[in-house]
Amino acid sequence: MVADNLGMDIDSLDGPLGHRVYSVLRNGILDLTFPPGMVLRKAALCEQLGVSRSPVAEALGKLSSEGLVDIIPQSATRVSQLSLGELREESFLREAVEVAAVAKVAIERTDEQLTRLSRNMRLQALLAEDHDYQGFFEADVDFHALIMEFTGYPKVAAAAGQLSLQLRRARMLLLPKEGRSDETLQEHQAILDAIRHQDPVTARKAMSAHLGQLITRLAPLEQQHPTYFRST
């Protein structure tokens, strides 16, 4: 008897059934409800979700092409494990994209966009003060998502999210001991200031410095959670 309530299913009213189970599985993987390495049994998922195998297969296929599940032909399919190398690659990509984006936003920003970023910053400060690390994490993600949105390039925003899925999963692991809210807050403030002053060069540097520190904090995780990482 495994955990069977997945917190959602039919209330995700939107679109095709296949897309809904995709969302459910994806969320479960990203918030580590399905830990890396866990085997996903199609039959079990069908029973729990109350659907047939077709939409589940479709969902697993998509997740596979996103790298969130490894699917071994004719054998099994399991939640993909993390690897430090892959995290480094995603970090490189994320930095490349977000640095370019923040430079563009710094130049073209409107006052209304600046206001929205400021509002998010105050929210971050509030949550950090309350030691609500979960909420702080979400506000942090929103901060970056806002900048992506302000590029005016919806596809860029979507791609930036897709490209750092593994990073997002890894960051969940160091959530509990987030004693770093203050530093993060300062780094975000530096980025915001550069955007405010419409200074793309400084914005680039601030974003680069902010993102660059993440990978060094991720490295120790391989020892702390060996089962979550690829054996190589």
Next chain:
Amino acid sequence: MVADNLGMDIDSLDGPLGHRVYSVLRNGILDLTFPPGMVLRKAALCEQLGVSRSPVAEALGKLSSEGLVDIIPQSATRVSQLSLGELREESFLREAVEVAAVAKVAIERTDEQLTRLSRNMRLQALLAEDHDYQGFFEADVDFHALIMEFTGYPKVAAAAGQLSLQLRRARMLLLPKEGRSDETLQEHQAILDAIRHQDPVTARKAMSAHLGQLITRLAPLEQQHPTYFRST
């Protein structure tokens, strides 16, 4: 009676059947055998490929998530049309990634890598001299792919390809009248020189200038091939 020979199917021996039809369709879309806007009938594809609907559905699903086909629920699925806005977005992404990549490669390059790039450059010059624009185009793609490979980040190379699928399709349209081989050659040479001298700053600028010119050449296509572009 439509064109029915797709030049390959079973000779792509690798992996699952679904993945093979995916490859076939993808290639057809990218080389404009399936022009943008063309409706893809599942039944017809099944007959032509000699497979059932499951692998075809799976393939179309993947292509949909890559943005190569638009799939209208309960109605039809057609090859996605181009849009100048989307091309601009991809251009932005591509520049962000490739500029970051070339800077890294410039710093870390080995002599062996430099040799392979040089060899590719000589091939480009040869093909340009012979006015073999098709071959030149492929060598051009290889040049960029080599740089991506030399980052040592296989996922980055893969992502760079995925992120500029629409661009690659659009470039097929301006292939016939490639009177620009000489300029392209010079720009590639500038990039190679910067890599040779291990000068990341110059490499960035050269790559940025090289990629930046593409979008301006793409803009007129919307008028020349109106049926290939989204009606908006």
Next chain:
DNA sequence: AGGTGTCAACTAACATGCCAGTTGAAGGAG
């Protein structure tokens, strides 16, 4: 007891039957 061959149970992959939503054209009303 250690290594090996075989077999049974499980898995994903594929084929096919069924259903619901969409669309476009034809026919009737204004």
Next chain:
DNA sequence: CTCCTTCAACTGGCATGTTAGTTGACACCT
């Protein structure tokens, strides 16, 4: 003649039966 309604044919989404390949364990041979 134009617009609206209706309906039939076609589409993709879903369920389920079938097939082939992998795996792990048990028994058998050495």
